[in-house]
Amino acid sequence: MNKPLSPDEKQEALWQGVLSPKDPQGNPLPFQSPQAEQAYKERVLRFKQAIQMKELPDRVPVTIFPSMYPWTSSGMTVQEAMYDYDRCAAAFKKFVLDLEPDMQWGAAAPGPGKFFEILDYKLYSWPGHGVAPEHSYQCNEGEYMQADEYDALIQDPSGFFINVYLPRVFGALGGFQMLPFFPGILEMYGVAFNFIPFALPPVQNTFQALFEAGAEALKWAGVIGSVDAELATMGFPTVLGGFTKAPFDVIGDTLRGTRGVMLDIYRRPDKLLKAMEALTPLMIKMGVGAAQATGKPVIFVPLHKGADGFLSDEQFKKFYWPTLKEVILGLIEGGCVPLPAAEGYWNTRLQVIQDIPRGKTLWMIDQSDMIEVKKTLGRNACLLGNVPSSLLELGTPQEVTDYVKNLIDTVGRDGGLIICNGAFFDRARPENVKAVVETAKQYGVYR
Amino acid sequence: MSDQLVNAIADMREEEALSLVQEMVESGVDPTVILEAAREAMSIVGQRYEQGTYFLPELIMAGEILRQITETIKPQLAKAPELKRYGKVVIGTVAGDIHDIGKNIVTFMLDANGFEVLDLGVDVPPQKFVQAIQDARPQVVGLSGFLTLAFDAMKETIEAIQAAGLRDAVKIMIGGGQVNESIKEYTGADAYGRDAVAGVSLAKKWLGVQ
C-alpha cells in the first residue's frame, strides 16, 4: 500500500497540476506559443513563491480580483452578463488580455441567470427579478432557519439542508421536503418504502426542474470554463479551486441572518457553538473536495461577520475564530491554500488571526492598516491587496501608482505581498486598474 | 424598580427585564415611566457602543428587548408620550445596494441620541428620498452605501434632491464601508461620517445641539 501523501505533498501535486493545464477530457492543453508557455509557468511560480514565503519571486506578483467590473467596463449591464454566456465570457477574456495580470479568477461572478429562474431562487434578487438591469444581484437576508431548528441542524446538517433549507430558498425544490431519510436505507426488509416519495408529483416536478437546471448550469460552466482554458493556453493561469466559509458566517449570512445570529449569541450561545462545530468538518470537506475536483489549490473564504465592529474581542475569540481556524487548518491538511478575504477592517483582530502556520495561506486585505497587518498576520501569511475601491473609481492613475509603490516599499520589500484590489468592485476607471498592474510590474522587481 | 429595569436592559438581561416590566404593569405603574426607563437604558447602550464595550449583538439585543417592552405596554398606553426630539433625519441605503447593518447602527444611535429617524430601508431609489424629504421635512438626510455602484447612486440621489429644489433645505451626510472624503466630493454631499458616532456628531452640529 502507498504511504498517504503529506499535506505539503498534496499541495505540491495540485501546483504541478496547475502547471500542466488540461482540457475537461483530461488531455493536455497545448500552449499557443513557447512564449505563452513560459509566461504561464513564470506566473504560477511567482504566485506560489509569494504564498509559500520561502524564496523571493522575481518580482511582486499582481492580480485583479473584481466583482462586476469586467462586464460594466465593457459596456454590458449585469443582466446581460448573467444571461448572455458568450458575451460574458468574451468580456472577461478581454479584461484579462487588456491587463495581463499574473493570475485571473474566472468569469463565474455574474452566474447563470436562466438557471436561477428555473429553480426560482429566493435568497437573491437579480437583474430583471427585482433588481434593475445595471445593478448587481442582491441578497435577501432573512431567517431561513428558525431559532428552534438548531437541534435539527446539529443532528444532521446535510439532512437539514436537503429537507428544510433548500426548499425554503429554491421555490422549485419543494419536493425535497418529502425525500426519505437516506441513512435509514439499511436492509432488504422495508427498503422499498423509502422510495415511494419518488412516485409523487411534487418530488417528480422537483427532479424535472433539477434536470433542466443542471443542463443550464452545465451549458454556462462549459462557456466560462472554456475561457479559463483558452486564457491558460495564452499564458494566463488561474489557481482558484473553489470556496468555503467560516462556520459563523454560514449561520450568520445564510441560515439565521445577521439579526438572528447576533441574538443567538445571547439567547442560545451553546446551540450556536454546537452548530458551528457540526458545520466545521463539512466546510473543510467542501473546500478540499472542490480543490480535488478542479485540480486547483486556492480556496476562497470570504469573511463577513468577524470584521471590526461586528463582535467584541471576547465574542470574536469565542464565536468566530475557533471554528474558522479549524477550517483553515483542515484546508491546509487537505493540501489547499486557503484564501480568507478579510473584508472591511480587521485591525482589532490581527493579534488573534496571526496564529496560523507560516507560508500556507493567502489573505486578501481590504481596508485594514497594512503596516500593522504586515507586523502580525503578515509574518506568517502572504498578503493580497489592498488598493481601495474608492481610489480605483475616483482617483487618477498617478494616485494609484503612488499607492502601489508605497505598498511595495512599506510592506513588500521582503516578499509575502501580492498587489491586488482590496474589495470586490463593480466600477472603476480602466486606466486606474491598468495602473495597478503596470506599477507592480515595473516597480516591484526583486531581482 | 425603574432603576432595576434600566440596568437589566442595559446589561442585556432580557428575561429579567421582561418580567420586571410584567410586574410593573400588573402593579399599575404608569406605562410612561416604563418607557422612560427603556429610553434611558437605550442611551446607556448607545454610550457603551461609543466607548467600544458594546457591539452589534448588544445593539440588536437592546432593540429586541425594547420591541417586546413596547408590545407589552401598548394596551396600557393611551397615547404615545411626546418625546423631546432635536430634529428629524431621513436615512436609507441607496439604490442598488442592500447592505443595511451599518445603516441600522446609525439609525439606532441617532434615535438613542434624541433624533427622530425615518428609515427608508435598503435599495431606495432617488425619488423615494425626494418624496420622503417633501413629506417629512427633515433637517438632515443620511445616505448609506457600500458598493462602488452606490457611489453613483448617491450622486444621483443628491442630484434628484437638488432638482426637486430641496437641496438647501437639508444637510446631507454619507457613509458606509468603502465611502470616504473623496466620495463626499464626488457625490456633492455635505459631509462624510466614518462611523455611527460621527453621524450623530454631524447631526448634532448641524442642528446646533451640544
Ligand code: B12
Ligand atoms: C455583511 C456584508 C454583506 C451581507 C449584507 C447583509 C446586510 N443585511 O447588510 C451580504 C452577505 C448579503 C453581502 C452581499 C454582497 N456584498 Co457585501 N459585505 C458585507 C461586509 C462583510 C460587512 C458590511 C457591514 O455590515 N459592516 C458592518 C457595519 C457595522 O459597518 P459599516 O457597514 O461600515 O457601517 C459603519 C460605518 O460605515 C458607518 N455608516 C454606515 N452607513 C452610514 C451612513 C451614514 C449617513 C453615516 C454618517 C455613517 C454610516 O456607520 C456604521 C457603524 O459605525 C462588507 C465588508 C466589510 N467588512 O465592510 C462587504 C462588502 C460591503 N460587500 C461587498 C460586495 C461586493 C457584496 C456583493 C456584491 C457580493 C456578491 N458578489 O454577492 C453582495 C451584493 C449585495 C448588494 N447588491 O448590495 C463589497 C463592496 C466592494 C466595493 N465597494 O468595492 C464589500 C466591501 C466586501 C469586499 N471587501 O469586497 N455583503
